Amino acid sequence: MTTVSAEYVVEKAQQRRKLPPALIAGGAVLGVIVGLAIFAPLVTSYNPTTQDLTNILAGPSAAHWLGTDQLGRDVWSRLVYGARTDLFVAFIAVLSPFVIGTLAGVFAGYFGSALDATVMRLADVVVAFPFYVLVMLLVFLLGPGTGSIIIAITVVSWVSYARIVRGATLVAKNQEYVLATKAEGFSTSRIVLRHIVPNVVSQAIVFATSDIVLDILAIVTLGYLGLGIPPPTPDWGEMMASGQQFLTTHWELSTIPGIAVVLTGLGLSLLGDGLAELLSVER
């Protein structure tokens, strides 16, 4: 019996060391994109907003790898700096609903009664609006800009985190380890923050990896519709919108930024799948 358990322990340890392949693949794809965004000044040779009206709509060349746009700006530079803009906004736009939603969900689930009812009715009201419609309304009311986009996305998407975490909290609060902390006489804040949150947060983390894909899509869509980050700041959505009028002659202008979005989404989705496997969370 002792020999069996020793082998079992070794096998378990080996399993643990092996990361899910999806995590590695997703991490690699995303690593390249984030790396390019961070080191943007090193991998581009042009300022993304500098216009060169003598050299507009030029095709790919040694000087301009992906050509230039209708104002003679280098497309590769705008793509890389666009990654900087969009990934940064998406990161903040996923972090703030993650924190707010997780806290709302854990407190609603733990305390129940009136707090729970209020939070859940509020969530019902938010999901009565289509995601894009409510985000567009809020951006309209708050005025264009990065701050408005982040606030708008936060107002809408905290709901998913709250619902997921609330469900997990309802299960967790009757588990023995939580009952034990109560018997020990720990303070409520300590029980919630030190014992429940660490156990329910993994589901929220896994959800965040698919939610950030939706946020990136929302950000580029707002940019495409002319409601996003104000120009001349490079943004993938705005690039695709301004390329659309040259679709018949320069179709690459509006398709290349889309490929960047798809690759980013793919990297994040793979990362999410791998993370779900690692944390053993059902997606």
Place this chain on the structure above:
Amino acid sequence: MLARYVARRLLLLVPVVFGVTLLLFFSIHLVPGDPARSFLGDRATPSAVAALNKAWGLDHPIPVQYWLFLDRLVHGNLGQSLFYQSSTAGLLVGRLPVTLLLLVYGAVGSVIISVPLATLAALHPGGAADHSVRVVGTVGIGMPSFWVGTCLIILFGLVVPVFPVGGYGETWPSHLWSLVLPGLTIAISVSPMLVRSLRTSLIEALGSDYVAFARAKGASPSVVLTRYGLRNAAVAAVSVLGVNIGFLVGSTVVIENVFALPGLGSLMVQSILDRDFPVVQGITLVFAVLVVLVYLLTDLAYAVLDPRVRLT
């Protein structure tokens, strides 16, 4: 039993409707500064601003304002459009059919795409087909819907010019024909999510006791699939679509702009750019009503189809 379920479900609607009207009412107060001045622009005369404040009831205390707002809503009065100088409600009624028709195209198209793919994946979970469907879905979920539309415009507008790539046409046949590409775009954007949920419910259905029993009684694989698997998948598809109606509406709003369709979505974006508050507020209300109605119908349809739901 069903009547009680319906009554309870309708009762649950009350706080939602209250919350939706409250949010729409307060939306004007989210605008930084004086709302009327903000929407009329800096060059508006003080008398014009005062007139708008009076028309919108902004010169009353907040509770009275909310009451006036509700009173206008129940009379179908969504105010005057600032840009078109006409009734907002009339404007929206004219645009609604395009959006509803496009929603139907998108919903039907996504079912046509998703059901076969999900079935293929669910027949042998973990098999080659399952993996291929999953890879396609993972790539598809990250595609911006307007980008899919742009790619279809390039493909069908420039390479194989079969379908119109923009506009709505003048006659009914041309309306129906011009919505093919936009509808396909929406279907492609919604399908990855639909396939994912459908695959899960199909695997569950095919692994259930009654399917095992049918197999034991000698039902052929095709009978098991069509009679037990697909029927469940179709019901599941409708409910997944119902739950995700907000997502479907969102893609419709965006896609109308890609294909220059005269629906509510393109009007909303144009009105945001024109700073036409009553129109933006009115369209938001229409979409919220649509979503709430679809949620309700989905729940009721489910209660009719599956009596167990009524017990919970």
